[in-house]
Amino acid sequence: MQNVRLVTAVGARPNFMKIAPFIRALRDYASSPSPALRFEHVLVHTGQHYDDAMSDTFFRTLGIPHPDINLGVGSGSHAEQVGRTMIAFEKVLVERQPQWVIVVGDVNATCACSITAKKQRLKVAHIEAGLRSFDLSMPEEINRIVTDRLSDLLFTPDAIADENLRREGVPAARIRNVGNIMIDTLDANRAAAAALSVEGLLPPKLIPEQNVLESVASPGGLAGGYAVLTLHRPANVDQRDVLTDLVRFFLDELCLELPLIWTLHPRTRARLESFGLWRDLLDCPSVILVEPLDYLEMLRLNMDAAIMLTDSGGLQEECCVLGTPCLTLRPQTERPVTLEQHGGVSRLVGNQINRIRAGFKDLYRQPRRPHRPPLWDGHTSGRIVSALAEVSSGTD
Secondary structure, X not given: OOEEEEEEEEOOHHHHHHHHHHHXXXXXXXXXXXXXXXXXXXXXXXXXXXXXXXXXXXXXHHOOOOOOEEOOOOOOOHHHHHHHHHHHHHHHHHHHOOOEEEEEOOOHHHHHHHHHHHHOOOEEEEEOOOOOOOOOOOHHHHHHHHHHHHOOEEEEOOHHHHHHHHHOOOOHHHEEEOOOHHHHHHHHHHHHHHOOOHHHHOHHHEOOOOOOHHHHXXXXXXXXXXXXXXXXXXXXXXXXXXXXXXXXXXXXXHHHHOOEEEEEOHHHHHHHHHOOOHHHHHHOOOEEEEOOOOHHHHHHHHHHOOEEEEOOHHHHHHHHHHOOOEEEOOOOOOOHHXXXXXXXXXXXXXXXXXXXXHHHHHHOXXXXXXXXXXOOOOOHHHHHHHHHHHHHHOOO
């Protein structure tokens, strides 16, 4: 039987959620009655996300095996991360000699590993290809464009992504619309998340200086509904006036209607403290500040949230399938299929307070409206593995 060696590179938490179902699909293929070939899989963690405790938590929660190789790239500027990743990953490719390098999403590791693979004349497959925000101020957009230009197989989540690639001149034979692999992860973990208690999961993660433990821990303390907030992009948190206006809206308007559960990114917390906003948040009884959550915990919050406010891409997709009204705190999104005009539940509001206010008033009392775009059915990873098998065995 033909052996095909795959090296898969992951670098940050968004990658972990996308690679878990792919690894399961490889196992399922190997145990199928008559596989056309044998995949040998090497999982490389670049270490771009350098919080080992959080990385280990995500791997354990999602059932991802311990990486075969950890490059330990760590923190640094974009150039430093990309450069260190390329140097270390090249050594892996020279040693392992794979037929395919699989990259995922749009983090620095995705770009760095695809460049390194092509310089070694190896085939590259990109999971989550074709997404475009058309905003080159976003480092992720540059990573997406470079990776897609170099990839031999481009696994797209939706028809809009297909069209983006066709406009850029990518041959149709290289594009495979397989659906959204993030939804494979959501469907696989939905029951486990539903078994968690919101009031039970929050107290261990609460920022200790605040005095909200009693209201959170009380039975049914959040039964009347709550909003969830994630915020980390530089455009939202690095400018004092922007972040101050956002915090004042949350404290003076949103929290009069709903308790706000804010999952804090380390970058955001540092800015809140340096801009003198931290104390006001700690003193507000309707703001619940929590440390970063693992995947199941965040999914559980999303499942019952009255509204999500986020500048994260993955949460837009989860809100779409769960039906959670979502205010996307960005001027553009690379995931337009999740927007209201395409049947989703997300609305672009950027960081302009008048738009956030209007969107909040429109959406937070609306009933949940789950929406699944075509092929967002929980079986994307199987389609990816089948396509790799077909191309590698020459049956495609």
